[in-house]
Amino acid sequence: MCKILIYFLIFSVSSFALTLDQVRADLKKNSISGDSIEINVRTSVSTAGSKQSVSVFFVQKGKNKIYSEINTSFLNQRSIVNGSRMKIIDLNTNKFQIIPYNGEPLNVASYTNFNPLASGEWGGPKFVSENLYSIKGDKGTLFYNSKKKRIEKMETEEKDKFVLTDFSYDVENNLKTMTVHVSAQGVETTIVTEILKLRHSRDFPDKLFEF
Known part of the structure; x- marks a missing residue:
């Protein structure tokens, strides 16, 4: 009877164990298609005695x-x-130039589908506490909330450099703020990215693409 109970417990735990594929699938569900977005982002970089935005x-x-x-x-x-x-306009002078566009994607679109697990080598999720799991990979260690289905923070450590990234979300579980703390050779840098608007672009006027 005792052996049967032990086997049942092992089977129950393995049946509900979180897998890497499940995490990847959950993160993908929360994303907006990269070719149908409207987004407004503000980034501030702060170091000792200096700040740029x-x-x-x-x-x-x-x-x-x-x-x-x-x-x-x-x-x-x-x-x-x-x-x-592509038409490029200097809004200070209203001067513009038209050049060929090679189809290269712009980095800002990555905020709509933030998923470090989409590339690189990653191990399986390891239970930390309650709904929090750690996932280690060649890009660092991220911490995933299995209940809210989102990444809470990410750590990267290299020689003479440590990077901690914290994520905050709105009530709909969309990424709202990403705060990166970088410590390298005694210099502390903080990079705060705020997502002020993020939605589908279906209502954006087509006439604004004309030139």
């Missing part, structure tokens, strides 16, 4: 239409992609 507004509708604006202390620029051409 950049704001980016980005819209993509389908594979061939992109609208973006970037604003920093030294750059105020709009870019419009329609098909195989």
